[in-house]
Amino acid sequence: MSRTGTTPDRPTCAPSRAARELDLKRGEFELAVNLGLIRTVPDEGGGGRRVARAEIDRLRSGEGFPDILRERVATVGTTEGARLMEVAPTRFTSLARYGLLVPVTFYLNRYRTVVWLYLAEELRQFAAERSNAGLLTARRTPVEIREGLKAGMDRRPRNWRGRHVGFLTREAGGDPWARAAAVACLLDPADVADIVPDPRERALLADRRPRLPAHGAPGSAAAELAEELMTASEPDEVSWFRADLAHTLEEARRRHPVAEGLLPTPPPGPRPLTPTATATPTATATPASTPTPAPAPVAERPAPPEPTPPHGLLSWLRRRGRRPAG
Known part of the structure; x- marks a missing residue:
């Protein structure tokens, strides 16, 4: 049975129950959450995201339910x-x-x-x-x-990472440390340590670390391959993530300095990689010739490298003075 929230006027249910009531497979449900088609709320008991009964009613009353919802996550x-x-x-x-x-x-x-x-x-x-x-x-x-x-x-791989970081930062909502952790989780730990030298702040980022999709048992060859795919690797991409992390950290420090509250106990090891949820605009590709950008000032949001438009490529090629082959 579903468990209601702590306030009687806002009942919620677990994702598994919500998926059944929306006639979605679990993977379809998670993707719908990622894409912002299903809104979730935090579990006040600390058990992860939940779905409000009102949200389920809204979706079930929509025109063409459940076919249209299924089509959007196909x-x-x-x-x-x-x-x-x-x-x-x-x-x-x-x-x-x-x-x-x-x-x-x-x-x-x-x-x-x-x-x-x-x-x-x-x-x-x-x-x-x-x-x-x-x-x-x-x-x-x-x-x-x-x-x-x-x-x-x-x-x-990099386009998936660019898209997924949008999912994660949206899920983080207004928590600036959670937003910083969303960016940090797609960087190599050495890059995170370089940007975040304070061990107290790194412990807080570890506590806020979002869960990433799981592939295979921890430590298995499949899990290691998946972790490699989920870690920024190209120089300009790494540079952008580092600059973005520096920016989000400045906001987090300004709004909620670590010294203001008690730090969580750092986990003994890496958190297990398990599925997550939320939404984002489509990521775009970056030309191979794009130079590695210098880290942006923390006062400004770092802009991603110049994208290759995913639509209208022919006009983009003509602007660069190249004629596409026929």
């Missing part, structure tokens, strides 16, 4: 995505590796191969835009893309 892999866009799987993979199609989640199959999943709704939108027609129907992909792929470019 995901597809490469083969089905290529079919939706009416392109060959190789063309689909090229567009995704270059960063024009942004994955929303991933899993590891039994061979420990990464399988990226995309929102079917976004793929349909991409294919419907006239400015993308050449990318889908031209005999050859634009030279800019071919050159990048020949050099081994694969922006799928």
Whole structure:
């Protein structure tokens, strides 16, 4: 049975119960929360996020429930995505590796191969835009893309990270330390220690650390591969995350200095990686030629590196003085 919240006028239920009442599989429910389609509230008992009964009633009373909600969280892999866009799987993979199609989640199959999943709704939108027609129907992909792929470019991991950090910071809400922890969890611990030299602050970030998707038993080869995918690795990406962490830390220190309250007891080891939830705008890709940005002043929100627009790539190529191959 569902457990109500501490106030009688705001009953809530656990995510598993909410998923059943919304006729969603658990993965669909988590993705709907990530995308902001289902609003959650904090559990006052410290047990994680919960869903208000009023939110469930709102969704169930919506037009087309539950089909429309299911359609908005439908995901597809490469083969089905290529079919939706009416392109060959190789063309689909090229567009995704270059960063024009942004994955929303991933899993590891039994061979420990990464399988990226995309929102079917976004793929349909991409294919419907006239400015993308050449990318889908031209005999050859634009030279800019071919050159990048020949050099081994694969922006799928970083685009997933860019999207997921938006999920996590949205879940953090108004807690500045939780927002800083959301950024820190996608950085290598050495980078975090460099930006946050105070062990008390690092302990607070560890306490606020969000849960990341789990893949395999802790310490297994699958878990290690997943952790690698979930850690910023490219120099300009790392630089951006470091600058963003520095900025969010300044806000957290200003609003809630560590000295004002008791610090949590630091955990004895890394927190287990388990599923999370919340939402974000679609991440965009970054050209390989983008230089590593210098850390931004903490007084200003660091801007991400110049993106390659995921839509209208042909016009972007023309502005750069390059003619796409036909």
